[in-house]
Amino acid sequence: MLLRSARTLIGALTIVVFWALGAGWLAQPLLDLAQRGAPPGGQTVAPATYATRTAIVMLGTGTIHRDGKLVPPKDAIARIVTSAGLYARCKQVGRVCHVIVSGGNPQEHESTEADTYLPYLLREAVPRDDIVLENTSLTTYENARNVAAILPDGYYGSLILVTSAYHMPRALLDFHRFGMNPLPVVSNTRRATRGLLPRRENFFDAEIALHELIGIVQFHVYRQLGWF
Template identity: 55%
Template sequence: MIVFTLFALFFALFLLWRRARIAVAVSAAAVFWLLAAGWLANPLLDWAQRGAQNTPHVRFGHDTVIVVLGTGTEHNDEGVLVPKPDALIRIAKTAALYDACKRSAPSAQCTVIVSGGNPQRHETSEADNYAPYLLRLQVAPSDLLLERTSLNTYQNAEQVARILRAKHYDSLILVTSAYQMQRAMLDFDRFGLAPQPVVSNARKNRTGVIPRLANLVNANIALHEVIGRAQFHVYRAFGWF
């Protein structure tokens, strides 16, 4: 967690720089209040989500593939492992696209690929956890493919590309949240894929005086995406991607 790492750096600086402990403490308190109250989290989130591509009129083909990216799982109050809120929105958007695809032509072949392994080391992969929700939303079992090995967005693209090499398709759609879309499109392009981007949702902060955990979460997500995009370009420059 990037925000936690920032806190750890301030704490280390506080311990090591004895002469400036008051200044470090005040600076740390100011930074975390600005993040938690939304004043610094807002521009970070705007930066991460700005320019996220979205296809206004999705084109369905005779053989359409809809890819939805995982975004984690969590345990609810009953201890049951469920998709995170953003994942539920992605699932709903994917099911709506699948329904529209099926209605686009009587003979249309519509395939949904759920891409998500188990980076959190929970009981099941994201793909396995999301699948029942898609089935309940009328996605046919025969049209559902689960990619269970990827641990990050780059691997999402890598593994989906591997699946598509053995499959014919004439329309490719990518579903994810606004904050992840730009990095996802970079990664899919790296493997020669040019999907139609469909943004499922965008995150918002609540700015004010009272610190809010949700603002810190959004700031962490935004920093993760901005750093991830910078990392992609650095790795490409060095030939590592």
């Protein structure tokens, strides 16, 4: 209302930004910015990385309903497969290997992330006795805080953190905040699809990237204020 003379320009810019997000031309730079600093996906972890006692921490990423069932989304499946692969290699060289699944129920579905992911880890040949469920955290900050609380001092000689590339930079900030220095292992990297027509997935990717970038800014602001 205050910029009536600029309505046409504002409207045109809004349409251009909306199109650039949906067509991938703006979504991909946002993803690149959010995923900057994360190690490449599919990296090989050297056998020497696994200590006598190793903890593999897998972070949750929500749950979705499919065919009337609550299931892990695509990114969560990638994290599960990656964590199970790390566990299998860990058992070849180490005596004690645990997968810690951290994820509560921020979406208020009928089950927590950790409990929903559990059957999928079992299918990937991770024994139930070697899985630790942390199913109360609602944010990445709480993931780190709650994992730190359940790690016995000096028990684990190696700590590995598994999450998606877009989530890794913010997750590391939170884990470092609680005195943990895990080896980051990326389960998957998101890529927008560039084209002429907007795609729903590109909007989703842009939303994820913005959420992570805002979360990183929030972390630093809260640290300066003494809230984190």
